[in-house]
Amino acid sequence: MADDPTSAEDRLIAKHFAPLATHPGALGLSDDAAFIKPPAGCDLVLKTDAIIGGVHFFNDDAAHTVASKALRVNLSDLAAKGAKPLGFLLSLALPKETNDAWLADFANGLRGDAVLFSCPLFGGDTDRTPGPATITIAMFGAVPEGTMVRRAGAKPGDLVFVSGTIGDAALGLLLRRGDADWKLEPAQRQRLISRYLLPLPRNALAEAVRTHASASMDVSDGLVGDLAKLCRVSQVAADIDVARVPQSAAAKAAIAHDAALLETALTGGDDYEILCTVPLGKADSFRAAAQAANVPVTKIGIIEEGEGARFRDAQGQELAFRRASFSHF
Amino acid sequence: MADDPTSAEDRLIAKHFAPLATHPGALGLSDDAAFIKPPAGCDLVLKTDAIIGGVHFFNDDAAHTVASKALRVNLSDLAAKGAKPLGFLLSLALPKETNDAWLADFANGLRGDAVLFSCPLFGGDTDRTPGPATITIAMFGAVPEGTMVRRAGAKPGDLVFVSGTIGDAALGLLLRRGDADWKLEPAQRQRLISRYLLPLPRNALAEAVRTHASASMDVSDGLVGDLAKLCRVSQVAADIDVARVPQSAAAKAAIAHDAALLETALTGGDDYEILCTVPLGKADSFRAAAQAANVPVTKIGIIEEGEGARFRDAQGQELAFRRASFSHF
Numbered sequence: 001m002a003d004d005p006t007s008a009e010d011r012l013i014a015k016h017f018a019p020l021a022t023h024p025g026a027l028g029l030s031d032d033a034a035f036i037k038p039p040a041g042c043d044l045v046l047k048t049d050a051i052i053g054g055v056h057f058f059n060d061d062a063a064h065t066v067a068s069k070a071l072r073v074n075l076s077d078l079a080a081k082g083a084k085p086l087g088f089l090l091s092l093a094l095p096k097e098t099n100d101a102w103l104a105d106f107a108n109g110l111r112g113d114a115v116l117f118s119c120p121l122f123g124g125d126t127d128r129t130p131g132p133a134t135i136t137i138a139m140f141g142a143v144p145e146g147t148m149v150r151r152a153g154a155k156p157g158d159l160v161f162v163s164g165t166i167g168d169a170a171l172g173l174l175l176r177r178g179d180a181d182w183k184l185e186p187a188q189r190q191r192l193i194s195r196y197l198l199p200l201p202r203n204a205l206a207e208a209v210r211t212h213a214s215a216s217m218d219v220s221d222g223l224v225g226d227l228a229k230l231c232r233v234s235q236v237a238a239d240i241d242v243a244r245v246p247q248s249a250a251a252k253a254a255i256a257h258d259a260a261l262l263e264t265a266l267t268g269g270d271d272y273e274i275l276c277t278v279p280l281g282k283a284d285s286f287r288a289a290a291q292a293a294n295v296p297v298t299k300i301g302i303i304e305e306g307e308g309a310r311f312r313d314a315q316g317q318e319l320a321f322r323r324a325s326f327s328h329f
Numbered sequence: 330m331a332d333d334p335t336s337a338e339d340r341l342i343a344k345h346f347a348p349l350a351t352h353p354g355a356l357g358l359s360d361d362a363a364f365i366k367p368p369a370g371c372d373l374v375l376k377t378d379a380i381i382g383g384v385h386f387f388n389d390d391a392a393h394t395v396a397s398k399a400l401r402v403n404l405s406d407l408a409a410k411g412a413k414p415l416g417f418l419l420s421l422a423l424p425k426e427t428n429d430a431w432l433a434d435f436a437n438g439l440r441g442d443a444v445l446f447s448c449p450l451f452g453g454d455t456d457r458t459p460g461p462a463t464i465t466i467a468m469f470g471a472v473p474e475g476t477m478v479r480r481a482g483a484k485p486g487d488l489v490f491v492s493g494t495i496g497d498a499a500l501g502l503l504l505r506r507g508d509a510d511w512k513l514e515p516a517q518r519q520r521l522i523s524r525y526l527l528p529l530p531r532n533a534l535a536e537a538v539r540t541h542a543s544a545s546m547d548v549s550d551g552l553v554g555d556l557a558k559l560c561r562v563s564q565v566a567a568d569i570d571v572a573r574v575p576q577s578a579a580a581k582a583a584i585a586h587d588a589a590l591l592e593t594a595l596t597g598g599d600d601y602e603i604l605c606t607v608p609l610g611k612a613d614s615f616r617a618a619a620q621a622a623n624v625p626v627t628k629i630g631i632i633e634e635g636e637g638a639r640f641r642d643a644q645g646q647e648l649a650f651r652r653a654s655f656s657h658f
Contacts (some may be wrong), residue, residue: 007550007554010558025372027479027481029480030562031410031479031480031481031546031562032406032410032480032481032546033374033375033376033406033407033410033412033470033477034374034375034376035372035373035374035375035410035472035477036372036373037372037373037474038367038371038372038373042367043354043364043365043366043367044364044365044366044367044373045362045363045364046362046363046364046365046418046451046452046467046469047361047362047363047418047452048418048420048452048453048454048465048467049420049454050420050422050454050465052422052456052459052460053457054459055456055458055459056456069462077361077362078362080361080399081360081361081362081364083362088378089375089376089377090552091377091378091379091420091465091467091468093379093381093463105455122375123375123376123377124377125377125465127379127381127384127385128384129381129384129460129461129463130381130383130384130461131381131458131459131460131461131463132458132459132460134422134458134460134463136377136379136454136465138375138418138420138467140375141362143364145366148362148364149368150356150360151359151360151361152356152359152360158489187444217360217361218361223337225336229339233359233360239482251356277594278485315533
C-alpha cells in the first residue's frame with residue numbers, strides 16, 4: 001500500500017489553487033476534468049493565450065502581476081468579442097527554483113482577478129520545465145447565440161473607435177528595460193511602466209461593443225498592425241487621423257521629448273484596448289453606452305472602400321512605419 | 330500604410346494550422362477567439378494538459394508524434410470521463426531553432442488525430458520561447474447533462490477494471506533512454522518504446538464507461554498511485570490481485586528478465602489506459618460493451634470499505650512500493 005497517496009504536486013494544487021476553483025463543476029480540482037453547464041441560448045467563446053518569462057514578462061516581475069497579466073490578456077479578447085467571462089483553465093510550467101512564496105503570490109493574483117472579473121478557475125495542470133515560467137490560460141466566455149463580434153464586419157462609412165489610450169505599454173516596456181528616461185516625472189514614468197506590467201482589459205465595455213460594433217478586436221500587437229488585420233478580414237480600408245489617437249499625458253510627455261516615440265506608441269503593442277468599428281447611426285448610442293460603462297472611447301477615423309489602414313498626420317500626410325506590428329516570428 | 334499586414338506569425342498560422350480549423354466557429358483562425366454552439370442537453374467537459382520537451386517527450390522525437398501525444402494525453406481524460414470530443418485549443422511555445430519542416434510534420438500529426446478522434450482545432454496561440462518546445466492543449470468534450478463519470482463514486486463491492494495493458498510505456502521510457510536492454514526481441518523492444526512515444530487513448534470505450542462505471546480516471550501517473558487517488562476521493566479501499574493486472578507479452582518478457590521491473594510497470598505512468606469501477610450487477614454488460622467497442626478490459630480487483638489501495642501477489646502478500654506514482658514536484 002502506498003503510504004501517502006498525495007504527491008507533492010497534489011499538495012501544491014490543494015494548497016494554492018483548489019481555493020480558486022469555486023465553480024461546483026471544478027470538483028475542487030480533485031478530478032481529471034471539469035464540467036460546466038453552458039448558459040442557455042448562448043454560444044461559448046473560446047480563447048487561449050500564453051505568457052512566457054523573458055518574453056512577455058520579466059522573470060523578476062512580482063508573481064501576482066504575472067498571474068494577472070496571464071488572465072487579463074485573455075479577458076481582453078473576450079471583451080473585444082462582446083463576451084461575458086465564464087471561467088478558465090490554467091496550465092502552469094514552472095522552473096524548479098520556483099518557491100512556495102512565489103506560488104502563494106501567484107495564486108493571490110489569480111484569485112483577485114477571478115473575483116474581479118467573475119471568472120473562476122475550472123481546472124488546470126502543473127509541470128516542471130527546464131525553461132522559463134510559462135503560464136497558459138484557456139478562457140471561456142458566453143454571448144447570446146450568433147452575436148460574437150468578429151474582426152470581419154467593418155463597412156465603408158463605419159466610424160473607428162478605440163478605448164482608453166494607446167502606446168502607454170509599449171513606452172512602459174522601454175522604461176522597464178532601462179533603455180530610456182525621456183526626463184519624465186516619476187509619476188508619469190510609473191504610469192507607463194504599470195500599463196506594461198498590468199493590462200486593464202475593457203470587459204466593462206463588452207456589452208456596448210456587442211450591441212453596437214460591426215467589427216472589433218483587442219489591440220495587443222500594436223494599433224497599426226491590428227487595424228490592418230481588421231481591415232484585411234473585413235475587406236475594407238481605414239483612414240485614421242493620428243492627432244485623434246488618444247494618448248495619456250505621460251505618453252504625450254515622452255513623445256514631446258522624442259518625436260520618434262510616436263511610432264513606438266502606434267505600433268508597439270500590449271495596449272489591451274478595444275479597437276472597433278461602429279455604424280454612423282449607432283455612434284451616439286455607443287458613446288452613451290461607453291460612458292455609462294465608465295470606459296473612455298475615442299473616434300479616430302473612418303472605414304472606406306479599398307484596402308489597408310492609412311494613418312495621416314495633422315497635415316494630411318500619410319505616415320510610413322518601419323514595422324507595422326509586433327510578431328514573435 | 331503598412332506594406333504587409335501579414336506578419337510571419339500570421340503566415341505560419343495560415344500555412345500550417347488554418348487547414349486544421351475545420352469548425353466554422355474557428356473562423357479559419359483569422360479572429361481573436363472562436364465560438365461554438367454547445368450541444369443541446371449536454372454538459373461541457375474541460376481539460377488542459379501540457380507536454381514539454383525534455384520532460385514529457387524527447388526533443389528529437391518526430392514532430393508528428395509530439396503533436397499526437399499532446400492531443401492524446403488530453404483525449405485520454407475525456408475517454409475516462411465518458412465524454413465525446415468536440416475540439417481543442419492549442420498553445421504552442423517554440424524555440425527559435427524550430428524550422429518549417431518540424432512545423433509541417435507537427436501539423437500533420439495534429440491533423441491526423443483531429444480527424445481520427447473527430448476533434449477539430451478551434452483556435453490557438455504561437456510564441457517563441459527561450460526554453461524547450463511546450464505544447465499546451467485545452468480539450469473540450471460533451472456528455473449528456475449530469476453524466477460525467479467522476480473519480481469519486483466507487484462503492485464497496487464494485488469491481489475494478491483496467492483497459493489494455495499496464496506498464497508498457499514506463500518500460501518503454503527506460504528503453505528509449507538507453508538505460509536498459511533486458512534481452513528483448515527487437516519487436517518487443519519496439520512495442521514498448523512505441524507505447525511510450527504514442528499513447529493509444531481509449532475513446533472508443535467512453536460510452537461504455539459513461540453508462541456502466543461508478544468511478545473512472547485515466548492511468549497517467551502509474552496504476553498504484555492513480556488507484557490510490559480514486560480510492561481517496563471515493564472514500565473506499567481497493568484490493569487488487571497483481572497477477573490479474575494485464576501485461577503485454579513484451580512487458581512480461583522484461584519482468585521475467587528482471588523481477589524488479591514489476592514495480593516500474595505498476596507505478597511508472599504514461600499508460601493512458603482507463604481505470605474504472607463497475608457495480609457487480611453491471612459487470613457483464615460492461616464487458617459486452619467493451620468487447621463491442623473492441624477495447625480489452627480486465628477485472629483486477631474489488632472495492633472494499635476502508636482506505637488505500639492494496640496490491641497483493643499470488644501468495645496474498647501485500648506489495649510495498651518505493652514510490653507510488655510519478656510526480657513532477
